[in-house]
Amino acid sequence: MRRPAAALGAGLVLALLATLTSACTQDGGEHITLRVLASPELADVEPLLGELEEDTGVELKLEYTATAELEGQPPAAGRKSAHALAWLASDRSFLLRLQDSAGGLVRPESTSIMRSPVVVGLTPGAARDLRGRAPGGRISWADLADAAADGTVRFGMADPRRSDTGRAALVGVATAAAGTGSALREEDVSCDRLRGFRSGQTLTAPGSRELTDAYAERPEAADALIAHEAELLSLNASGRLREPLEIVHPDDGMVLSDFPLLLLDPGEREAYGKVVDWLQSADTQRELMRRTHRRPVSQDVEPTAELRTSVGNALSFPDRLSIVRRLVDDYGDPVHTTGDQVVFLLDFSTSMRGERIAALRAAFAGLSGADRTSTGKFARFYRGERLTVVRFGGSVLQERTVTVRSDADLKSLDRIVAGGGFDDATALWSALDRGYRIATDAVRAAPERPVAIVLMTDGENNTGLSYAEFLRRHGRLGSAADAVPTFTVQFGEADAGALKRAAAATGGRMVDAGLSSLTDAFKEIRGCH
Amino acid sequence: MSHSARAAIEEPRLSTRQVRRRRAPRHVVVALPIALAGLIALLISGNTLRPFERIITLEARMASKSDFFKDPEVRRLLLGHGIRVDIRRLGSRGIATQSLTGTDVVFPSGQPAAKIILDRQDHSVRSVRPFVTPLVLGTFRDYADTLVKAKVATPQRAPGGGPTLYYDLDMPAFMGLLDGTHAGRGAADQDGDGRTEGADTWNGIGFDSRGRSNSGRVLVRTSNVCESNAAGTYLSLLAFVVNRNTTPGTENVNDPRLAQEAVTDLAARIKPLISLQGMWADEQADSYLSDLGESIAPVSLIYEHQYLSHQIAHHDRTGEQDTDRVLLYPTPYALTEPQLISLTDRGDRLVRLIQEDEELRDRAIELGFRVRFSGEDGTSERLNAYLGDHGIQVPAANPDQTKSYEPGLEVLERIIDYVGTCPPPVQDTP
Numbered sequence: 033m034r035r036p037a038a039a040l041g042a043g044l045v046l047a048l049l050a051t052l053t054s055a056c057t058q059d060g061g062e063h064i065t066l067r068v069l070a071s072p073e074l075a076d077v078e079p080l081l082g083e084l085e086e087d088t089g090v091e092l093k094l095e096y097t098a099t100a101e102l103e104g105q106p107p108a109a110g111r112k113s114a115h116a117l118a119w120l121a122s123d124r125s126f127l128l129r130l131q132d133s134a135g136g137l138v139r140p141e142s143t144s145i146m147r148s149p150v151v152v153g154l155t156p157g158a159a160r161d162l163r164g165r166a167p168g169g170r171i172s173w174a175d176l177a178d179a180a181a182d183g184t185v186r187f188g189m190a191d192p193r194r195s196d197t198g199r200a201a202l203v204g205v206a207t208a209a210a211g212t213g214s215a216l217r218e219e220d221v222s223c224d225r226l227r228g229f230r231s232g233q234t235l236t237a238p239g240s241r242e243l244t245d246a247y248a249e250r251p252e253a254a255d256a257l258i259a260h261e262a263e264l265l266s267l268n269a270s271g272r273l274r275e276p277l278e279i280v281h282p283d284d285g286m287v288l289s290d291f292p293l294l295l296l297d298p299g300e301r302e303a304y305g306k307v308v309d310w311l312q313s314a315d316t317q318r319e320l321m322r323r324t325h326r327r328p329v330s331q332d333v334e335p336t337a338e339l340r341t342s343v344g345n346a347l348s349f350p351d352r353l354s355i356v357r358r359l360v361d362d363y364g365d366p367v368h369t370t371g372d373q374v375v376f377l378l379d380f381s382t383s384m385r386g387e388r389i390a391a392l393r394a395a396f397a398g399l400s401g402a403d404r405t406s407t408g409k410f411a412r413f414y415r416g417e418r419l420t421v422v423r424f425g426g427s428v429l430q431e432r433t434v435t436v437r438s439d440a441d442l443k444s445l446d447r448i449v450a451g452g453g454f455d456d457a458t459a460l461w462s463a464l465d466r467g468y469r470i471a472t473d474a475v476r477a478a479p480e481r482p483v484a485i486v487l488m489t490d491g492e493n494n495t496g497l498s499y500a501e502f503l504r505r506h507g508r509l510g511s512a513a514d515a516v517p518t519f520t521v522q523f524g525e526a527d528a529g530a531l532k533r534a535a536a537a538t539g540g541r542m543v544d545a546g547l548s549s550l551t552d553a554f555k556e557i558r559g560c561h
Numbered sequence: 562m563s564h565s566a567r568a569a570i571e572e573p574r575l576s577t578r579q580v581r582r583r584r585a586p587r588h589v590v591v592a593l594p595i596a597l598a599g600l601i602a603l604l605i606s607g608n609t610l611r612p613f614e615r616i617i618t619l620e621a622r623m624a625s626k627s628d629f630f631k632d633p634e635v636r637r638l639l640l641g642h643g644i645r646v647d648i649r650r651l652g653s654r655g656i657a658t659q660s661l662t663g664t665d666v667v668f669p670s671g672q673p674a675a676k677i678i679l680d681r682q683d684h685s686v687r688s689v690r691p692f693v694t695p696l697v698l699g700t701f702r703d704y705a706d707t708l709v710k711a712k713v714a715t716p717q718r719a720p721g722g723g724p725t726l727y728y729d730l731d732m733p734a735f736m737g738l739l740d741g742t743h744a745g746r747g748a749a750d751q752d753g754d755g756r757t758e759g760a761d762t763w764n765g766i767g768f769d770s771r772g773r774s775n776s777g778r779v780l781v782r783t784s785n786v787c788e789s790n791a792a793g794t795y796l797s798l799l800a801f802v803v804n805r806n807t808t809p810g811t812e813n814v815n816d817p818r819l820a821q822e823a824v825t826d827l828a829a830r831i832k833p834l835i836s837l838q839g840m841w842a843d844e845q846a847d848s849y850l851s852d853l854g855e856s857i858a859p860v861s862l863i864y865e866h867q868y869l870s871h872q873i874a875h876h877d878r879t880g881e882q883d884t885d886r887v888l889l890y891p892t893p894y895a896l897t898e899p900q901l902i903s904l905t906d907r908g909d910r911l912v913r914l915i916q917e918d919e920e921l922r923d924r925a926i927e928l929g930f931r932v933r934f935s936g937e938d939g940t941s942e943r944l945n946a947y948l949g950d951h952g953i954q955v956p957a958a959n960p961d962q963t964k965s966y967e968p969g970l971e972v973l974e975r976i977i978d979y980v981g982t983c984p985p986p987v988q989d990t991p
Contacts, residue, residue, distance in 0.1 A: 124840060134984050138659065141649065142843070147853055170774065213762040213778035215839020284776055288857060301649065329851060343856045345775050348839030406776075 063089045064303050066116040069105070070094040071196055072239040073121045074291065076266065076324045080316070088306040094119065100196040101353070102126040105296055106137055113296040117304065119145075121196045121260075122289045128353035140298075143308045144290035146262075146317075146326035149343045150200045151286055152176060153264040153277030158185050158255035162280075167404075170283040173208035173229075174406040176256065180232020181414035182401060182439070187256035188235030190243045192360045197240040199360060200287040201258045205229060206359050207347045208284040209410040215348035216355050223560035224362040227372065228414035236366035248272040260289060265325035265338060281344040284406065288346045291326065371416030371436075372482040372561070373474050377467045378449065379489035379523075380423045381458045388490055388524060395550040396449045399558075400442040403551065411558040413442060418481070420470055421448050424463040425455020426495045433470075459496030460489055464518065464534065465505055472512040483516050484540070484561035486554070489531070490524030499530060503537065514539075519557040521545050617907055618645045622661070623668035624653045624790060625846065625864060626899045630668070634924050642914055652788030652843075654977070657681075658986035665908035668901045670790035670864070675900035676970050677986075687912045688902040691922065692930035693940055694866040695896050696794050698730065698781060698889040699849045703773060704763070704859045705887045711766045713738065714889060717957045726872070726882060726954045729961075730889040732802050738766065738779040739834045763859060775859065778837060782858035785841040787983035790897065791862050792841070794967065796976055798895045799831040801965040806893060808965075810972030824972055828979035835980050854886070864897065865956075869929030869944075872953050882953060890956065893963035 063085075075096060085091040098120055105126070107113050120126070123142055130137045152171075154162065159171075161184060166175045179185035190198035203216070209229070210220040235254045237243035244267045247257055251273060257264060261279060268276040293311065295304040310316055317328040327339050350356055378392065397403075399413050413419060413436055420433040432448050434441045467485045474483050493499070506513055517540035520531035528542065535542045540561070545553035621630065627648045629635055639646060646666075651659075653669035657677035661667065669675045679686070700708075705728050708714035713734040719725040738761045763775035786792040800809045809827050813819040842848065846867040848857045868888055875883045903912045915921060925932045926947050931940035945955045967973060977983060 128840065131984075141651070144844070144847070147851075149856075211776075213776050214780060214837045283774060288853070301647075327853060329847070331851060335852060343853055345777055345859075346853075346857045347777075348780070351836060351838075351840045 063091070064300075065091040065093060066300060066303060066307075067114065068092050068094045069098045069102070069115040069118040069296070070096050071098045071119065071121040072096040072241060073197060073260065073263070074119050075241065077119075077320065079323065080319060084307065084310055084316075088303075088310050090303045090307050092117070092307065099194075100125045100199050101129045106140060112299075116295075116297040116300040117307070118294040118296055120292055120294065122200060123292045123294060124349050125196070125199065125353060125356060128351070128356070132353055141295040141301075141304070142292045143312075144292050144329050145308075145311050146291045146320055146324065147288055147329060148260040148262040148291070148326045149281065149286040149288045149346070150197060150204055150258065151261050151264070151279060151281050151343075152187070153257045153259065153267070153279050154185075155251075155255045156275055156278055159278040159280065161185070166283075171280050172284040172406065173205050173282045174211075174284060174409040176282070177205070177209065177226070177229035177232075178401070178409035178412065180230075181228035181409075181412050183232070183415045185256055186232050186234040186254045187258060188237075188243055188247055188254040189233060189258040189366065190240045191236050191238055191366055192363055193365075195237075195239045197260055197263070197289075199356065200289060202226075202359050202363055203349060203356060204282075204285065204287040204347055205258075207287075208282070208406065211284075211407045211410075216350040216359075218352070218355060218358075221355050221358045221362070223556075223558065225410045225559050226359075226363060227417070227559055228410060228412055230363065230366070230369055231371060231414040231416050233366050233369065260326075261343070262325040262327075269325070281342065283344065285345045285347040286343060287349065288343065290329070368480075369416075370478075370481050371414065371418060372484070373418035373420065373471075375420040375422065375467045375470050375474075375483070375485045377422045377424060377463045377485060377487045379425075379458060379460075379463075379491065380429055380452065380454050381425050381491055382454045382456055383491050383524060385454055391550045392488070393446070393450050395554045396446055398551045399554060400446055401439075403555075407555060411555040418474070419445055421445055422463065422466060422470070423448065423452055424459060424466070426457030426459050427455070428463065428466055429453070429455060431466075431470075457495040458489065458491045458493060460487075460491075460493035460530075461499050461502035462496030463487070465497055465502050467518070468506055468509055468513050468516065471516040472509050475512040475515055482561055485516060485518040485538075486521065486557065487518055487531070487534070488521040488523060488545075488550070489526045492525070492527045493530070499534070502534075506538070517561050519543065519560065521550070521553045521557075523550060523553075616640065616643045616645055617910070618647050619665040619907055619911055620649070620663055621646045621666045621668065622649045622651060622656045622664055624651065624656065624670045625867065626668045626670050628867065628870065629925060629928055629930070632924065632928055634927075635921065638918070638920055638924065639911075639914070642910075642918075644911055644914065646911070652785060653790035654793055655788035658984075661904060665905045666901060666903050666911055668899060670899045671794055671897040671967075672900065673793055673967060673970060673973055674790050675898075675902060678902055680970075682904070686903055687909045688900050689912050689916045690898050690900045690933070691915050692866075692925055692932045693896050693898050694864045694930055695890070695894055696791060696798065697863060697865045697868065698891065699846070699861045699863045699868055700859060700887060700889055701855045701885055702887055703768065705889065707763065707766055707768045708735070708889070711738065717954075719954055724884045726884065726887050727956045728887060728889050729959055730891045732798065732891045732893060735891070736799065736802060736834065737761075739781065739837070777859070779860075780838045780858075781834075781860045781862055782838055782842055782845060783835065783862045784843050784845055786835060786977055786981035789841075789843075791845065791864065792835075793973065793977055794895050794897055795862050796831065796835070796980060797967045797973060798891060798893065798965045799834055800827050800968065800976055801893060801895075803827055803830050806963060806965075809968045809976070811968075821975075824975055825979065828976045831976070832980045850886070860889070865931075866929035869948065869953070873927065873929065873948075873951055876952050880952075888956070890959055892959050892961045893965040894959060895965045895967075 081092050098118055130139050162171045162175050162179055163169045189201050192198035192202040206226060207216055209225040210216055235246060237246050240259045240263050244263055264277055264279050312330055314330055314332040317330040317333045321328050398408055401412050415436055418435045422431045423429040430448060430452055434445060464487055471483045471485055518535055518538040519540040520535045520542045522528050522531050522542055523545045532542045543553040543556050627650050630646045630648060653674035656667050656669055657674040667678055705714060714728040714730050716725045717727040761779045763777055763779060768775050783792040783795055804827055809824055845861045846863045848854060849861040849863055850871050872882055901912055901915055903909045922932050926944050931944050933940050948955050
């Protein structure tokens with residue numbers, strides 16, 4: 033029974049001390065300093081913090097070291113966070129990580145402070161060009177990917193591995209590429225649909241601030257910047273650009289950041305409440321909008337003219353962190369991008385004559401840029417990609433490899449597919465064997481370049497190597513061949529069982545063109561290796 | 562449950578009942594001169610004896626019903642009764658599944674979370690259910706009109722023939738749009754314009770014929786099913802409809818295995834209706850009512866009171882209704898019943914006040930709640946009268962009065978867990 037008495041006494045002392053201090057200061061609060069783990073994007077709010085301190089007695093010390101997933105937070109049970117608050121561009125990745133902890137980590141309180149969409153800023157020339165090719169003049173991420181793949185637009189974007197803005201941009205572009213109209217699922221990211229898009233990236237930086245700085249110094253390095261609307265507006269307003277970037281809210285949607293303030297140390301709830309109230313007050317919201325060009329969350333603040341434009345439709349964020357991480361991993365290092373190589377083995381037996389060959393030509397023309405659907409613009413052949421076309425019948429009829437540099441290169445491939453005669457027999461496994469020789473040579477010559485084989489046939493093997501003999505030879509090719517999956521495309525009377533086996537044996541898979549079309553079948557396996 | 566020392570000071574009643582006081586301990590003796598100094602300071606500064614007026618601060622946890630306690634008028638009224646409420650805002654199911662140590666009152670937004678909390682108490686506690694509010698879908702006029710064209714929504718008639726604020730939503734038909742397929746096919750040319758659309762996108766059901774465009778799927782944005790009462794109630798509603806307007810878990814009561822399989826099967830069927838939206842988003846009403854609301858989500862899951870309160874404030878400010886934002890009333894409908902639960906003696910004071918104080922109840926109406934008054938059958942008359950007096954269209958009672966009943970707690974929890982893969986609840990260590 034001593035404890036309650038002691039507590040009673042200590043409490044009395046504290047309570048009376050509190051009344052004493054409250055009698056001395058105007059607002060009833062004492063001065064307090066809080067460490068804040070902040071996203072680098074928020075450095076532009078720093079000038080307002082002095083006023084916050086004057087008005088509330090709470091001093092925020094922002095440390096710009098927060099990562100997208102807020103590693104290390106919240107601390108394990110029973111330990112106190114070194115930071116009382118976190119202020120992020122977005123807490124989505126963090127919340128998804130907490131979700132994966134299966135209740136092991138309790139989620140902190142979080143309040144949105146401002147909003148800004150991740151969009152694209154275009155030079156007037158690039159904007160004109162893109163608008164010209166976009167249906168109805170409404171530019172989409174797909175149009176940007178299309179222009180990146182054919183080399184007409186070069187863009188800059190922060191590194192998604194380090195910057196939350198880069199990550200949000202990546203999720204936005206990938207969601208548009210999947211084209212499902214809903215959030216990305218595991219199956220939507222099992223193949224990397226962004227290789228064509230990425231081939232147009234010429235500028236990167238660890239964060240969006242460094243990105244806009246780099247661009248301001250070397251505007252000739254890119255025609256487009258992907259960043260928060262606020263960052264692009266700030267860059268335009270800085271007067272550092274000869275001509276301002278035109279800000280485009282892509283027609284197929286954007287990821288919206290809401291710049292939440294999180295309470296990491298529950299013991300500081302009172303101060304947190306004061307800071308949130310101050311930040312959400314109409315005056316502060318107006319000032320934040322003016323200084324940072326972010327959109328206010330307060331309904332009482334009239335947006336400035338530049339922020340009255342519609343932001344377009346918000347894209348849903350994936351509900352699993354693994355999906356986001358897969359995207360980031362596949363995108364890799366923006367500085368070292370390598371186009372991949374695809375070896376197309378195309379069956380030119382006589383049964384392909386007529387409608388089937390027409391479908392094959394259409395599929396190739398589609399991948400060369402003629403497919404104007406949104407998914408087509410993402411799936412198309414791109415600058416820097418190496419393409420090998422092998423026409424076969426009873427033996428190899430023609431073989432050609434190009435590295436795509438221009439439309440002329442693509443046209444020369446299309447001519448091979450369009451012209452050329454047919455052969456009576458189908459030497460399926462001999463053709464695949466030939467494909468693996470080309471592929472392994474390529475792997476040895478450039479180990480960093482991913483290589484895959486696409487085998488399209490409409491019939492069964494009736495000459496040349498047996499499947500067993502192919503497998504024996506494949507086994508002797510060693511590790512270089514192991515890295516090369518084969519995707520088989522079943523068309524017409526092809527032997528689905530055999531094609532499935534060959535795909536499974538090499539780490540690829542089979543697609544059935546009979547279910548959709550040859551065009552869709554080719555699109556489905558783009559980036560799947 | 563141990564009370565803090567602060568509580569003991571502010572509530573002398575406590576210290577007399579709990580035999581704690583023996584003789585003044587040394588701390589108190591030491592503190593006395595300071596106490597006197599403080600008293601003198603207060604007298605001089607004019608804040609005479611304020612700390613002794615017994616204003617108590619209650620630690621509260623609540624979700625959307627914090628709208629009531631954060632209202633300046635409600636705060637003023639409560640202060641008049643010597644009560645200040647400090648709110649930690651989090652989802653209702655989140656409140657129910659986390660530790661409640663140090664909390665005086667909780668105000669979950671619906672009965673499932675309230676039941677979990679009540680079940681966790683080892684003694685009977687005071688509580689009150691002051692009002693009800695239906696679960697609704699907040700949307701925007703062009704989207705609502707697209708749903709009318711798709712024959713899943715019907716506008717309520719607005720008096721005077723102006724633009725209506727309310728639409729009745731045929732939930733089974735609407736769910737046909739949400740399921741990600743069209744008549745079992747993944748893709749179709751749904752609006753007959755010669756192009757194949759992904760299943761049931763907004764453009765696919767004709768949104769783009771109004772010169773606008775949204776290639777996104779028809780989806781309802783919800784908060785986290787593991788944490789929020791609204792999302793849990795929405796799951797109940799979906800399950801009720803999929804189960805052909807029967808409360809899940811009420812069949813096969815004599816065969817637990819069969820009953821369990823039926824519930825799992827049901828949960829599997831409604832899961833895509835939630836998971837297609839991707840990551841959940843907190844504070845649906847905040848984003849719906851914000852400037853960017855229409856961009857953030859075409860359809861958001863909210864409570865009726867949040868919408869009405871916005872309309873009342875909008876009308877007060879501008880003299881007219883916000884006719885861009887409109888409500889979809891689902892049929893069958895789901896009613897939510899928030900419950901203010903006291904966990905401490907201090908909390909009991911608040912519960913008693915909410916039970917008895919007419920001014921606080923009147924204020925609840927002005928905030929859009931359907932309030933229970935003793936001696937009245939329904940909960941809607943006074944709210945409807947208030948809306949009418951304040952220039953807001955009165956929502957019509959749906960002609961089809963099918964009510965979706967929440968399944969038993971165990972069944973609902975299984976559905977929620979299945980759909981959301983939720984973390985296990987935290988148990989208070991006694």
